[in-house]
Amino acid sequence: MSKKSHQLPEEAAKKHAQLNTRRLFLQQCGLGVASMAIGSVLGGCGGNTSVNSTNEIVKKITNNLPHFAPKAKSVIFLHMAGAPSQLELFDYKPALAKLHGQECPTSLIAGKKFAFIRGVPTMLGPQANFQQRGQSGAWVSDLLPHLAEVADEITFLKAIHTDQFNHAPAQLLMHTGGARLGRPSMGSWVTYGLGSENENLPGFMVLTSGGYNPDAGKQVWGSGFLPSVYQGVQCRTKGDPVLYLSDPKGMNRDIRKASIDAINQVNKLTHQEFQDPETLARIAQYEMAFRMQIAVPEVMNIKDEPDYIHKMYGTQIGQSSFANNVLLARKLVEKGVRFVQLFDWGWDTHGVSSDTALDIGLVDKCRATDQPVAALLKDLKQRGLLEETLVVWAGEFGRTPMQENRNGVGQSFMGRDHHTDAFTIWMAGGGIKKGYTHGATDELGYNAVSGAQSIFDVQATILNQLGFDHEKFTYQFQGRPFRLTDVEGEVIREVIS
């Protein structure tokens, strides 16, 4: 490819800039040329904090985004799909142990709706041993020995509440700000606003493990009503790392290069003929596609990581696992990817089978995820990346202090139903306090007694760390400005360092 050609996106953006008023630009950002110059692959709608001539131009004609100096440059969101039990992991309730096996007081269930509990269930004591960890003295159970070691890096939010008690809607609420289908996901919003720092990689990438996609489907990384260029790009550990990345069977790199060169030579003739800036954009995209074919497999390859890193994360080359995904997440943010989302399926511990039992299935899930998550925090820290990377760990809701009793009949294993009123999530890095706990629940872990925060508050806080005022970060759709946090949300100032 000619040296000159990399200037094309700039030229296209300049042309575009000349033609655009601010209003039209904001309205149409993502349309045609705009999307090319500033889609998730190059930069966001609002420009970019890195010095990049294309984005500098863009910046002059748009609202300056971010709204203020960001604390975090990127986000790694670790979603444990199915909703882990806070009562076995972080929210230690000795009083609950004393009530184990007793009928649930009617005061707890009167007027409440549960996903599966029917009639009067029994109370279920904690199924794990707890200790206070580090200097901060945060409670972390023995199921997470590695995480316990880095408790002093973390802020635990112990009184998060949601209003959705089914997986798909709750996951949608968590990631799109709405419990129904159709809204853009958090990563889409962020790349729409900030773009990527690496022009050869998408700004929003997704990795899944646990055997299935999240319950809410791909909509949790969809772009909703934002242009499709902002949707999350799923990285796969089997087949092409990104769909359609490899050349067709029988086509070698030289031929591919020759063919893209030919395509672009003709496209340049087409541009001479029609003068359509969109053609310039297409030329740039083909070059970028060619570069992605190299850059993506490179970043997705963990072979060259040193042994101590593999030991640290518990990764095994060639396997599909949560651990491998976590290591990849680190590599991606290191390369400048803005938003990395991991979904690990299989945390729905109802106790209907051994793999959903608190003392079997949950233990296995913890064993598979604890070490890599702790390694991620240590690794980011040793690379000096933790301060600029916000790591969030969460499920879509929590679990009841009662034993689940599906259909009004007892279960053969110990398990808990979905619980929306109070559960634990944690955040680390990215300007969040170290070794801090925010919020608390009552002695059964059922209701918040302090520091109650909604899902919208969590979203507002994440956006805040990236430099967005969540109330001002909007997109006009269907006659009104939409935002990730709908009409709610307050930044949780207490957890910001």
Added chain:
Amino acid sequence: MLISTTKRIPKWILIGSILCSSLFVLNQCSLNNSPKIDFNTQVKPILNKHCIHCHGGVKQSGGLSMMTREKLLTPTDDGKPAIIPGSPSSSEFIRRLTAEDEEERMPFEESSLAKKEIDILTQWVKEGAEWGLHWAYQPVEKVDIPTVTETALGVVDNDSKQVWGNNDIDRFIFKKLKENELTPSKMADKRAILRRVSLDLIGLPAPKEIANQFLTSNQSDAYEKLIDQLLALPAYGEKWASMWLDLARYADTKGFERDAGRDIYAYRDYVIKAFNQDLPYDQFITEQLAGDLLPNPTDAQYIATGFHRNTTTNDEGGTNNEEYRVAAVVDRVNTTGTAILGTTFACIQCHGHPYDPFEHAEYYQMMTFFNNTRDEDTHKDYPLLRMYRPTDSLKLIELTNWVKNVESEERANEIKHFLKTWQPTINSIDTDSLVNAALYDTKYLGFRQNGQAIIRNVTLTGKTKLIIKVLNVRKGGQFSIRINGFNGSEIAKYQFFKNKLDQPFLEIPLTKTVGKHDLYLQYKNPLQQNPNAMDFRMDWFYFTKDFPGENDDENASYQKQYWELMQTNPSTTLITLENPAERSRTTAVFDRGNWQTLKEEVAPMTPKVLNPFPENAPKSRLGLAQWITDKKNPLTARTMVNRLWEQLFGQGLVKTVEDLGTQGDAPTHPKLLDWLAYQYMNDFGWSTKRLLKEMVLSATYQQATNVSEELLLKDPYNELYSRGARVRLSAEQIRDQALAISGLLSPKMYGPPVMPHQPEGVWSTPYNNSSWQLSEGSDKYRRAIYTYMKRSAPYPIMETFDVATRDVCSARRIRTNTPLQALVTLNDEGYMEAAKHFAERIKAELAGDSKAQIQYGYALALGREIDERRLTVFEQLYQTSLVDFQKDADAAKNITEGLIIKEDLAETAAMIIVANAIMNLDEFMMK
């Protein structure tokens, strides 16, 4: 001159470029001499932008609302009205705009309005502060076609023959171009027009004969003939249905979590057929909203009601069915607004509309029309239309004829309706007070030992039989139904002697009972030792009469036929049916949009700012359809006309095709929009084909797409239509075009969705074992509209090329241009397969050297001759590749895999590389 521009300069130009704002300054100088201030174009935009956020339909700071004139003239918290019409000096509204004190000055905590804006508002108050209804809510009136003088039309085309302009559309366009000192572009080359109009009308390159006829004809009506031929092709319906399916949020799965499959493709086929038959738009709308309420509905009319059954349903364990039923109803109101009325009702779900004159309660009055349908988020998506195979259809006709004879037409219709829909039945999810019973998997009522449940409000008068759709039973089980409590009088009982029934239905005789009752269901089984075992599980209940013709000789054989028909498994499709009167629901306003906090009850009605509800129209979905398709409805025709224009020209006359309200964009050519809408409803009789024909016949449509520096400066977005529309093809067009030129395209129409090439591992949905199974034979080469659409994991190529995910109504696809799209067309197996067959076709149809073959292939793909420079590029690519493939026989073998050609593999392989490159050209992706 300047004076007249004040009024004439439309809004779009005021918000445009620097050039335009200087015009605005000029306007100011002449304000005092100008005609009366126009509320809609001059005042309302200022109020909307700066005031209404705090003084509107949601917030009314200081007790001031600017939603209507009445509200604005109502005393505020200060005790007097903000505006005294005719007297700016005594109007607080004006005083506050210029107040020195920042605490007082409005807009609050923002910079003050520009002087010109204050001048406009002051002058407006002085002139009496008259109000105006937003343009889109005013009825569509007959519009005078602009007179354009001969000299104005004195632009000659390429052949220096004709003056510019083919029809009335061009007069509107030309007038505005002239006002902006622009001339239209020359007409596009004949071949370019052929490609453009074919892709637009049928979504495919024109069939060879039709194309040749057009290209070789010198007759003046050759183009019109071409259009008529294209519009008559069945491919036309397949092209235009896509647009409608985005609005209808059509998909082949239910949406949430396990996202199970759903058969509603009959609706998709209905839409294709409706376009092909050119079903008048008013009828098209009526059938979709209320086909079931038409007299003696046809199957097609029932199928059409699938429009509002495309809402998502939630199968997830533990979901509240009523919550998702309500969500679906809400979605129907919003979709009706966005898709058909170009209006955003979604805002008023929670509060009064912040900008448009719709009130909170009006949302629920609209919702009332939709709130009485049978569907209630059941697992099986009831109600369904059972579409019997021909032999069974004949049996059904025989049976109903016999019933008509032995009993009555009414009874015959009742039986027919039940066999075709399994309605009206009561779903097992509608039972309550369950004891030793549960909705298993949160779907089906199941009894354990000593189980109990209640069905509410069943009218038993005249009912003698209960039919239950059964899932499982247990030997020894005893089932009974009582009225007046679990110890009341027994009206039915049944005992199971086996572990399995002969048929999945149970028929239980009922003791004759009069009136409406709660039914007390009980179950016990002396043989069952395990109290936790679930013995007896069911789906629905149907209360009916004895089978007719008791004394007729043929009673037994028809009764057998009846049960057989009940049990067959024909293909089905989701339909809308109304609840029987006895189970009708009431509708109340939701407090701040929350379905669980209800306020006052409301009756069905349409928003009062729009046309009146037609006299004598029923207050049902049918009446609603009559109101929507009433020629007095200001939105219906404008919305559709604008949408069709957008499909052809790449943008609407109102760009926000989803919102013609005050927050949408102003029309660039308001008179043209109204003229088209009026023609559509009147002269064209709601014929969509006729309207499209008018649009593509225009000279405006046929312009060349070349841009110049001057055009980019004066008309950067082609909003004046100073050139032809150069727009990227849709996902469907890209796939279909590739299949067409390669010769792979299957002409098969309709039926279950198909699965073309998709990489492994895209589907990975929890609790769902279904997988992507590559369709066999030519089924994998069918048009994109037949591709399986899974909501939680859409076909990735379609998603990459901006197809809406069909979760909710989507009125507009935002076109993007991304490297992921390049990767698809460069590497996708299916797209590559088309390139292979395209190369094979080129070689088979034209013997000769590679240059000639490339020339031929380019012409096939682009419909035009290749120029020397392009030819050189591709010939070089061919030669480079050829050398490579001659060296690497394995590579040549791999890339030609699947083709019939077995000789000259290197040559074929090299031609495949060229074919793939041609199919990736900008000109190939654009129209």
